[in-house]
Amino acid sequence: MYIKGLGAEQDYAKARKLFEKAVAEEPGPAFVALGLLHARGQGVPQDYVKAREFFEKSATMTDSQKNLALMYAQGLGVPQDYVIAHQWFEKAAALGEHSAFTNLGALYEHGYGIAPDKNKAKELYKKGCAEDNQQGCYNYQALN
Numbered sequence: 001m002y003i004k005g006l007g008a009e010q011d012y013a014k015a016r017k018l019f020e021k022a023v024a025e026e027p028g029p030a031f032v033a034l035g036l037l038h039a040r041g042q043g044v045p046q047d048y049v050k051a052r053e054f055f056e057k058s059a060t061m062t063d064s065q066k067n068l069a070l071m072y073a074q075g076l077g078v079p080q081d082y083v084i085a086h087q088w089f090e091k092a093a094a095l096g097e098h099s100a101f102t103n104l105g106a107l108y109e110h111g112y113g114i115a116p117d118k119n120k121a122k123e124l125y126k127k128g129c130a131e132d133n134q135q136g137c138y139n140y141q142a143l144n
Helices: 012-022 027-040 048-057 062-074 082-094 098-110 118-128 134-143
Strands: none
Touching (some): 027 048, 027 062, 048 062, 118 134
């Protein structure tokens, strides 16, 4: 509620404190939230290294896997490495994360860290096409 300002004034610092307390009971979601706050610089100075540390602590969760993959793909707080990004996107996709399929499709379409393969890209974009991930639908249609 503090992050979105729903029913309370938006206050990232308060949200951070609550997530830090929540780590004892629900570490996975709390670490994901803390990672996002650090990555975005909300309530704390922007710090991709700390964000990565929080995402790694909750690396069994798709949100953390997806965010770690994006950090490696973009070189945020880590050296840019498409091979590692691919591995994290694969883990998130295996758990059904639609945006991970779309990002894998982009890696295959453009040959980032792997051999380009338009057919594989199309297949992945189609898997990523979902109501919560319209980018996958758009990319799939663009390759047809």
